[in-house]
Amino acid sequence: MIYxxxxxxxNRPLVGKxxxxxxAPVYNIPYHEMGLIVSSLKEEIKGITEDRVLIHERVVxxxxxxxxxxxxxxxxxxxxxxGALSLMRKYCSDFxxxxxxxxxxxxxxxxxxxxxxxxxxxxxxxxxxxxxxxxIPGNTPAKNFLxxxxxxxxxxxxxxxEAEENIALIDNHFQNLxxxxxxxxxxxxxxLLSACYLVEKNRQSQFKKTFEKFKNTHTQLKYLFSGxxxxxxxxxxxxxxxxxx
Amino acid sequence: MNKQITTDxxxxxxxxxxxxxNALPSRIEANPENVERGLAxxxxxxxxxxxxxxEKQAMRRVTxxxxxxxxxxxxxxxxxxxxxxxxxxxxxxGLEDEDLNINLGPLGDLM
Numbered sequence: 001m002i003y004x005x006x007x008x009x010x011n012r013p014l015v016g017k018x019x020x021x022x023x024a025p026v027y028n029i030p031y032h033e034m035g036l037i038v039s040s041l042k043e044e045i046k047g048i049t050e051d052r053v054l055i056h057e058r059v060v061x062x063x064x065x066x067x068x069x070x071x072x073x074x075x076x077x078x079x080x081x082x083g084a085l086s087l088m089r090k091y092c093s094d095f096x097x098x099x100x101x102x103x104x105x106x107x108x109x110x111x112x113x114x115x116x117x118x119x120x121x122x123x124x125x126x127x128x129x130x131x132x133x134x135x136i137p138g139n140t141p142a143k144n145f146l147x148x149x150x151x152x153x154x155x156x157x158x159x160x161x162e163a164e165e166n167i168a169l170i171d172n173h174f175q176n177l178x179x180x181x182x183x184x185x186x187x188x189x190x191x192l193l194s195a196c197y198l199v200e201k202n203r204q205s206q207f208k209k210t211f212e213k214f215k216n217t218h219t220q221l222k223y224l225f226s227g228x229x230x231x232x233x234x235x236x237x238x239x240x241x242x243x244x245x
Numbered sequence: 246m247n248k249q250i251t252t253d254x255x256x257x258x259x260x261x262x263x264x265x266x267n268a269l270p271s272r273i274e275a276n277p278e279n280v281e282r283g284l285a286x287x288x289x290x291x292x293x294x295x296x297x298x299x300e301k302q303a304m305r306r307v308t309x310x311x312x313x314x315x316x317x318x319x320x321x322x323x324x325x326x327x328x329x330x331x332x333x334x335x336x337x338x339g340l341e342d343e344d345l346n347i348n349l350g351p352l353g354d355l356m
Binding site: 150 | 248258
């Protein structure tokens with residue numbers, strides 16, 4: 001059973017010993033100018049446990065310093081070496097393109113929470129006067145229902161506009177320091193932004209300093225900063241790639 | 246490379262992440278015991294999506310100011326009845342508002 005951790009931009013044997021899942025040694029299966037990082041396991045591992053996920057993650061991270069890594073999803077297994085190589089054949093071209101894009105880059109995550117309810121209350125207060133002026137005439141149950149819906153609609157529209165403005169303000173500080181970015185906006189009422197930035201290794205220190213500066217000048221928001229990570233969110237694979245030998 | 250995960254508000258982030266995880270079951274429940282509820286959940290999610298789209302369109306028309314008093318009354322009645330009917334159906338199938346959503350993977354949530 002071959003268990004896969006990641007792909008690296010080297011076909012040479014790994015330097016030093018790394019213990020993988022079930023304490024099995026981690027080694028490199030070379031394919032052209034890259035390599036598939038794996039462990040040979042005696043039997044299939046059953047179940048996702050926190051320990052196993054962390055071991056998988058540690059193996060990938062331990063290689064990040066010396067190589068460009070393309071992490072593979074937890075619990076990717078093949079019956080034998082030939083099966084594992086079929087993965088390399090199938091996605092060879094994609095892997096090469098990803099190495100070109102991601103070389104010497106790492107991922108950082110920034111999550112930002114605001115107080116969604118307080119923002120909505122503020123908007124509601126501001127809109128009160130205007131809403132009165134634009135109110136629907138009449139007092140039937142249907143019209144009263146529509147008035148409530150209209151108020152809710154205006155608050156939500158303004159809420160989204162304010163969120164966009166805040167996200168743009170945050171992103172403006174980081175986008176120029178990143179090669180690529182992925183932003184998820186308002187995943188919940190309070191989770192304003194969940195951002196991933198792909199950062200050149202030699203710009204990490206600048207990126208971190210920019211974050212610290214931003215955090216200290218925008219204290220009304222709550223932040224979660226993490227990284228450097230392998231570029232989990234920036235790997236691109238074509239849905240149906242061509243097989244190559 | 247030294248990885249860091251820093252926050253001044255760990256509880257707030259834990260709460261948000263838990264909320265997001267709990268909000269969306271990863272698959273439609275469909276087994277012999279609850280096939281009806283699983284199917285109802287899927288159908289009502291789509292109905293809810295359409296209802297919200299209708300509501301949004303109605304709001305745009307109302308704020309556009311082009312509707313007559315009679316048209317506003319009719320739109321109000323329609324939306325009110327639609328919402329009441331949805332409430333009834335949710336009670337019948339034991340579903341909450343947060344059940345009516347589908348995770349579309351990389352595209353995010355349906356609503």
